Amino acid sequence: MKIVFLGTGAAVPAKNRSPTSIAIKFNGETFLFDCGEGTQRQMIYTDVSPMKIDNIFITHLHGDHILGIPGLLQSMGFNGRRDHINIYGPPETEGIINGMLNMGYHSINFQVNVYEIPIEKPYCILESESYKIYSYPMEHSVPTLGYVFKEKKKPQLDIKRAIELGINVGPDLKKLKEGYSVVSKDGRKIHPEDVLLPPKRGISIGYSGDTLPLKDFGKFLKSLDCNILIHEATFDSSKKENAFETMHSTIEDAVNIGTIGGVEELILTHISARYDDSMEVYLNEVINLSREKNLNITIAEDLMEFPLKKGK
Amino acid sequence: MKIVFLGTGAAVPAKNRSPTSIAIKFNGETFLFDCGEGTQRQMIYTDVSPMKIDNIFITHLHGDHILGIPGLLQSMGFNGRRDHINIYGPPETEGIINGMLNMGYHSINFQVNVYEIPIEKPYCILESESYKIYSYPMEHSVPTLGYVFKEKKKPQLDIKRAIELGINVGPDLKKLKEGYSVVSKDGRKIHPEDVLLPPKRGISIGYSGDTLPLKDFGKFLKSLDCNILIHEATFDSSKKENAFETMHSTIEDAVNIGTIGGVEELILTHISARYDDSMEVYLNEVINLSREKNLNITIAEDLMEFPLKKGK
Numbered sequence: 001m002k003i004v005f006l007g008t009g010a011a012v013p014a015k016n017r018s019p020t021s022i023a024i025k026f027n028g029e030t031f032l033f034d035c036g037e038g039t040q041r042q043m044i045y046t047d048v049s050p051m052k053i054d055n056i057f058i059t060h061l062h063g064d065h066i067l068g069i070p071g072l073l074q075s076m077g078f079n080g081r082r083d084h085i086n087i088y089g090p091p092e093t094e095g096i097i098n099g100m101l102n103m104g105y106h107s108i109n110f111q112v113n114v115y116e117i118p119i120e121k122p123y124c125i126l127e128s129e130s131y132k133i134y135s136y137p138m139e140h141s142v143p144t145l146g147y148v149f150k151e152k153k154k155p156q157l158d159i160k161r162a163i164e165l166g167i168n169v170g171p172d173l174k175k176l177k178e179g180y181s182v183v184s185k186d187g188r189k190i191h192p193e194d195v196l197l198p199p200k201r202g203i204s205i206g207y208s209g210d211t212l213p214l215k216d217f218g219k220f221l222k223s224l225d226c227n228i229l230i231h232e233a234t235f236d237s238s239k240k241e242n243a244f245e246t247m248h249s250t251i252e253d254a255v256n257i258g259t260i261g262g263v264e265e266l267i268l269t270h271i272s273a274r275y276d277d278s279m280e281v282y283l284n285e286v287i288n289l290s291r292e293k294n295l296n297i298t299i300a301e302d303l304m305e306f307p308l309k310k311g312k
Numbered sequence: 313m314k315i316v317f318l319g320t321g322a323a324v325p326a327k328n329r330s331p332t333s334i335a336i337k338f339n340g341e342t343f344l345f346d347c348g349e350g351t352q353r354q355m356i357y358t359d360v361s362p363m364k365i366d367n368i369f370i371t372h373l374h375g376d377h378i379l380g381i382p383g384l385l386q387s388m389g390f391n392g393r394r395d396h397i398n399i400y401g402p403p404e405t406e407g408i409i410n411g412m413l414n415m416g417y418h419s420i421n422f423q424v425n426v427y428e429i430p431i432e433k434p435y436c437i438l439e440s441e442s443y444k445i446y447s448y449p450m451e452h453s454v455p456t457l458g459y460v461f462k463e464k465k466k467p468q469l470d471i472k473r474a475i476e477l478g479i480n481v482g483p484d485l486k487k488l489k490e491g492y493s494v495v496s497k498d499g500r501k502i503h504p505e506d507v508l509l510p511p512k513r514g515i516s517i518g519y520s521g522d523t524l525p526l527k528d529f530g531k532f533l534k535s536l537d538c539n540i541l542i543h544e545a546t547f548d549s550s551k552k553e554n555a556f557e558t559m560h561s562t563i564e565d566a567v568n569i570g571t572i573g574g575v576e577e578l579i580l581t582h583i584s585a586r587y588d589d590s591m592e593v594y595l596n597e598v599i600n601l602s603r604e605k606n607l608n609i610t611i612a613e614d615l616m617e618f619p620l621k622k623g624k
Binding site: 012014037041043044062063071074099100102103104105106141 | 353355383387418
């Protein structure tokens with residue numbers, strides 16, 4: 001249960017940062033968010049296995065977020081993958097992926113399903129027993145989606161209360177958890193709400209993709225009780241104009257969205273190659289804002305692993 | 313004047329080797345041979361500038377030799393390139409490159425000329441005042457070309473002899489070099505062949521791409537007076553069967569071709585990821601064969617620079 005930062009760089013190739021890619025490892029599944037050139041090679045320095053990835057989420061169709069896909073798919077084919085893979089992205093993703101499937105001779109013998117997500121409003125785009133994944137329309141120079149990964153937590157059983165009420169421990173507890181009523185040892189009907197505590201807070205991770213800062217995205221994160229926000233912060237705040245012109249965010253922008261979202265952890269990524277030689281200015285701003293806003297801020301680094309604690 | 317090995321790995325991503333790409337820097341021009349995923353990032357660790365590359369030569373259309381092209385072209389566009397670029401490759405290259413030009417939003421505002429080279433026989437595919445570049449049909453699982461870069465050397469003037477013959481030093485020497493006859497101080501007609509020595513041996517570099525060993529390629533190198541051969545040697549010779557099945561070469565194969573070619577320097581590249589943890593077996597074979605055949609053999613490493621001496 002962790003986030004693995006495979007690439008934390010921006011559009012221009014950087015010495016210390018591969019272009020953007022983030023893997024979330026959750027309950028045996030691996031979700032890949034963006035896949036810049038070189039992502040498959042970054043994986044071999046981590047425990048992220050390409051064969052375990054069943055879902056790839058693309059924020060937008062700029063090269064530094066997608067050009068690792070052809071190589072990743074070809075390597076999956078080379079290694080004999082047969083399981084289908086799902087790729088989600090903004091409109092026009094399907095044509096791009098189809099083009100990628102035609103890049104030279106290869107052995108991709110598995111199904112690649114592409115889902116184009118409309119960018120007009122947020123959607124729940126994927127749901128399982130244990131998680132939901134949402135898209136959120138962002139604001140960049142090309143159609144862009146942010147994503148939220150949200151763990152679904154089941155209600156918890158108040159065992160002490162259940163024993164007080166005289167419930168037969170075992171199958172009856174399971175039934176209550178599944179939402180059925182049972183009969184206690186002394187014949188009383190016991191309903192789930194009599195013994196269930198509200199579910200623990202699950203893990204909920206927001207990811208901005210490339211974007212201008214969007215207050216409404218912060219509110220969306222708040223509504224989903226988000227505890228971790230991965231937000232792009234291409235520039236420090238002295239480069240505010242560059243950020244605005246290129247439709248990116250500064251450190252301060254990211255902090256503002258994190259504050260609106262009420263997150264506990266803010267992780268900054270998509271960091272410009274201009275900081276390749278010195279992170280001093282960037283780092284100082286992070287330290288100051290972290291103190292000022294009383295917010296945990298982490299600057300993502302390539303191959304950094306961020307652990308996800310259960311029920312955090 | 314040097315060869316820069318940007319990537320020296322094979323099909324499977326390796327910890328220590330980026331997929332194949334080789335730059336030849338010659339008289340202010342940079343020639344790129346193959347361009348695997350991650351090539352543009354490898355360049356920033358060297359003095360190879362993407363903006364100085366006007367000609368890219370693709371050996372074959374396998375991902376580990378071409379998937380760095382979209383990112384390289386997009387970065388050239390991002391950096392405001394206006395000069396056209398030429399891409400040479402085997403049949404079907406044009407469709408692949410056109411597909412690559414459609415990979416997401418980008419700003420490639422320069423002309424990309426694609427030249428598909430027939431694979432039936434060798435061709436001189438590019439010629440300038442100072443070099444010729446040849447293609448040679450290789451034998452791999454898909455249509456593949458080897459290449460030879462050959463420096464053109466002009467005849468050298470025998471100054472001592474010219475003075476003996478009483479030639480007016482200055483413009484007359486230039487005329488003789490350009491092939492014209494002149495008149496000496498004492499009125500004799502002097503022809504170029506009277507004072508010109510045969511040209512020095514130029515630099516001539518062969519590159520195999522991925523291939524089974526081809527004796528005829530060795531003979532072709534010999535006919536071009538090749539002094540440096542960059543040959544794939546994916547496997548050590550104990551993996552001869554793997555090499556044959558996958559249509560690759562072993563170290564011994566490469567040495568044989570180099571010997572037939574009469575080269576002075578053999579550089580091995582496209583080295584399997586299986587040697588990521590230990591090069592011992594590979595290295596031992598190289599040392600033994602080098603001694604046995606009295607041949608300089610270098611195992612290419614990522615970012616290795618191989619100097620080219622003038623008139624070597």
